[in-house]
Amino acid sequence: MLTIAGTTFQSHLLLGSGKFQSAQQMQQAVIASGCELVTLALKRLQPGQPQDDLYSPLKALGVQLLPNTSGARTAEEAVQAALLAREAVGTNWLKLEIHPEPKYLLPDPRETLKAAEQLCALGFVVLPYCSADPLHCKQLEQAGCAAVMPLGAPIGSNQGLQNRAMLEIIIEQANVPVIIDAGIGAPSDATLALELGASAVLVNTAIASSRDPVSMAQAFRLAVAAGLLGQQAGLGRQQQLAQPSSPLAHSFADLLAGFS
Amino acid sequence: MLYINQQESALEAATLAELAEQLALPAQGIALVLNQQLLPRAVWAQTALPDSTDHHIEIFQLVAGG
Numbered sequence: 001m002l003t004i005a006g007t008t009f010q011s012h013l014l015l016g017s018g019k020f021q022s023a024q025q026m027q028q029a030v031i032a033s034g035c036e037l038v039t040l041a042l043k044r045l046q047p048g049q050p051q052d053d054l055y056s057p058l059k060a061l062g063v064q065l066l067p068n069t070s071g072a073r074t075a076e077e078a079v080q081a082a083l084l085a086r087e088a089v090g091t092n093w094l095k096l097e098i099h100p101e102p103k104y105l106l107p108d109p110r111e112t113l114k115a116a117e118q119l120c121a122l123g124f125v126v127l128p129y130c131s132a133d134p135l136h137c138k139q140l141e142q143a144g145c146a147a148v149m150p151l152g153a154p155i156g157s158n159q160g161l162q163n164r165a166m167l168e169i170i171i172e173q174a175n176v177p178v179i180i181d182a183g184i185g186a187p188s189d190a191t192l193a194l195e196l197g198a199s200a201v202l203v204n205t206a207i208a209s210s211r212d213p214v215s216m217a218q219a220f221r222l223a224v225a226a227g228l229l230g231q232q233a234g235l236g237r238q239q240q241l242a243q244p245s246s247p248l249a250h251s252f253a254d255l256l257a258g259f260s
Numbered sequence: 261m262l263y264i265n266q267q268e269s270a271l272e273a274a275t276l277a278e279l280a281e282q283l284a285l286p287a288q289g290i291a292l293v294l295n296q297q298l299l300p301r302a303v304w305a306q307t308a309l310p311d312s313t314d315h316h317i318e319i320f321q322l323v324a325g326g
Contacts (some may be wrong), residue, residue: 006289016326026324041325042291044265044318045283054322070325083298084291084320094306204326 002200003147004177005093005125007064009036012194014066014179014225016204019156020213029207030061033217038063039095039202041070044087055089066127068095068124073108074114094119095149097129108166109136113143115199129181132163137170137178147176149202149259152193153183156205160189164196171197172217185222187216194227195235262309267307276304279317289322 002009015035020026030038038058058065072078075098082094096119098112099105109131110252119126125146130136132150140148150170153159160183161167169180177199184190190201203220210216262269262279272277276294280301292299294317299307309315 017324018326020324039326040322042320043323045263045285045290045321052323053289054324055286055287059288065322067322068325085294087298087300088289088291088320088322132293217282252275 002177004066004127010038011221011224012200012228013190013220014039014181014200014202015207016202016219017058018204019208023057025213026062026208027057029216029217030058031064032214032221033203033207034221035214035243036063037066038090039066039068039204041130042067042081042088043071056081059159064093065089065091066093066095067091068097069115070097070117072098073100073111074098075111075118078111078115078124079118082115082122082124086124092123093125093127095127095129099129099155107131107151109133115141116140116143127179132166132168134169136172138173138245139241141174141176145176146179147179148174149179149181151182152180153185155182157183157207158185158206160185161192161196164192167193167198168196186220190220190223190229191230194224194239195230201225228240261314263314265318266316273309275309276307276317279309280304283319285319288322291320293318293320 002012011034013033013035014037015033016039038108067089069078069081072081078098086092093134096115098108100108107130107225112128112130116126116128120143126139127147127149128145137148153162179202180193180198181202184201184203185206193201205214207216271282
């Protein structure tokens with residue numbers, strides 16, 4: 001079970017709703033993934049253009065909506081986006097994300113921490129997309145964030161857990177759930193994240209950009225379940241030298257003397 | 261004059277609720293800012309848009325995103 005700010009989820013997989021070929025495909029992927037938290041973005045309405053209602057169909061699936069602050073370049077903009085998102089979605093849960101430069105979309109640690117402090121004071125349940133920096137994650141936790149969401153690799157890059165060593169330190173030190181966000185490219189990456197002790201993973205591009213997103217969503221569901229079970233079962237210790245799995249005490253040489 | 265998301269609009273509405281109806285805004289998943297004030301849907305019907313002055317309206321909607 002995954003518990004964030006007192007709310008319990010069965011699934012340890014969060015899904016991003018972007019980049020799918022259609023709203024219907026996204027909803028099918030949500031169902032196949034078994035996820036209970038789905039991220040959404042906020043955008044200025046274009047008058048005259050058709051509006052896809054994402055709210056009602058996702059609510060009908062019984063998932064909790066997690067609006068993000070994508071597009072915000074500063075703490076000030078993120079706080080404004082958060083207030084709009086709270087009104088639009090009717091939730092005080094928020095995926096805080098501030099990534100001012102488009103090439104690598106890396107989170108701005110200074111603005112993220114500043115926004116997190118302000119949003120926590122305003123009563124938001126803040127889940128920040130953040131750098132895989134153990135000290136920074138600790139500061140976000142101390143600011144009152146309900147979880148931390150360090151990146152495995154740049155958003156949408158499908159590169160996997162490039163920050164593994166730092167993620168392990170973050171996980172070791174955290175007193176709030178650690179959700180690996182961004183960069184997870186394959187189901188095996190998600191399994192590894194859970195095996196390393198992460199509480200959950202947030203996946204979008206890996207599923208939406210695959211050839212068959214609905215099947216991939218199911219693959220991630222199974223991968224996260226496998227990783228979680230592995231985490232709970234406790235991995236065996238790694239070591240330098242071989243350890244026999246079969247008895248080696250008796251040599252066969254004496255038993256078959258003379259046989260040819 | 262009404263400005264919707266920084267564009268002049270030819271629409272005429274006595275209240276925000278009327279404007280929302282004309283724009284066919286979804287019942288949920290919308291945030292509306294009038295003259296830099298975030299106004300919850302509950303007050304739209306009571307929020308007049310008198311002709312005597314300009315009104316700057318920003319409307320945001322939920323879209324897919326990661």
